[in-house]
Amino acid sequence: MIKAQTIALIGAGAMGAGLGALFVRHGCVVLSPLAERSAASRRRATKAGMRETDYAGLVDADIIVSV
Numbered sequence: 551m552i553k554a555q556t557i558a559l560i561g562a563g564a565m566g567a568g569l570g571a572l573f574v575r576h577g578c579v580v581l582s583p584l585a586e587r588s589a590a591s592r593r594r595a596t597k598a599g600m601r602e603t604d605y606a607g608l609v610d611a612d613i614i615v616s617v
Contacts, residue, residue: 555579558603558611560613566617569580571598581611 557577562582570580581603584592595602596609608614 555612556581556610558582558614559600559617560609560614561609561617563591563617564594567591567594567598567600569615569617570595570600574599581607583608605607 557570557573558607559566559573559580559582562570562584566582570582573580578600580600582595582600583605584595584600584602585604586607587595603610612615
């Protein structure tokens with residue numbers, strides 16, 4: 551079981567959004583820079599419960615994951 555924490559997820563495409571959704575379901579806050587992503591990727595990330603941030607905001611995370 552994942553201990554609840556803040557995770558920065560870089561690469562919120564189809565695979566990244568799926569991984570982000572898993573983290574969110576386990577109580578984590580998932581931050582992701584979405585400004586340069588496609589509209590479809592942004593929708594998937596939002597649906598997964600991920601929170602948009604800029605790259606500077608990623609330093610607030612406990613863990614950084616790149617997909």
